Amino acid sequence: MNLKNLHTNRLILIPMTLEITQSLIKGSSMEVEKLGIKCDKKWPTEDTMDILPIINSSLEKTKIPTGFETWMIVDKNNKKIIGDIGFHGEPNKNGEVEVGFGLVEHERGKGFGSEALEAIMNWLKFQEGAKVIKAECLISNKSSARILERAGLKEVNRDEELIYWELIK
Template sequence: MPAQPIHTDRLILIPFTLEVTGLLLDGDTSILQQLGLQLTPYWPDQEAIDTFPKIINNLELVPEPSGFESYMVVHRNSMTVIGDAGFKGLPNTDGEVDLGYAIIPQAQKNGYGFEVAKGLADWAFQQRGVEAITARCLLENVPSARVLEKLGMHEVNRDETVIRWKLLKPNLQPTIAN
């Protein structure tokens, strides 16, 4: 079954497809209108355009989007794309998926980064084989680090430029009443 949109309180995460990503990479944003989205001058921004080849590479590895690829982050009320987010592929042999997200500057500081990360994490932990979510952020990206901490991630290590994070799957064992 192909990947389905993920709904949060204020956002809809719409899975990228090869067709959509290819058209956007070619500069054709009319596909967004065909999907019922409103065009803005803010997205796709250069950061998104730079990510499209990676999204295409990940989508070419699977017969259809699995959900472990990337999503357009759509503001539910305005139906505008305010960013992109997702995973960098299927779970690895340790059951880890790597999370990433980007919100356009015009929509930052409204809690959308956390809402996206939480929506993706909640979805991922419902999927078979996912045991942990990892993420990376630049050392100077304090707002992103705050989002990952709020999500419950713990710093695994860092170097001179990047902090690496991990969130283990919650152990949701039912409690037995006496």
């Protein structure tokens, strides 16, 4: 599959490749810079660094991005990566995928999260195996909850720490 970048009014979503992932794990942005973009000084975030080994493991199997890994969120205005969005793998046997996203702190509250989520969900509409979109966020993360709700996901459960969201395609 030849995966293309996703474009919105203000953003470009670029799939992370194996080379980019391995470069970031080593603390280098060299592979990113080959694309003509830069990393915001606060990206990759701690959360992104935590999931890079998982993304790397997935990409080592597929060799090329399927779209169900992580996409870098690039601000078209300054060509900087300001966050990332993606899935926790391909749809499971029930057609469920889980989406997650994060932005560098100083870019939050500008609508970038909603814009990126809308783009990735539009892409997902054309992926046959995906029937249910799931997400979770901390109860204290009101901004993420608003973004998920605006995107059409409904709260299906919560515990003392997390809110669980779902959207049936």
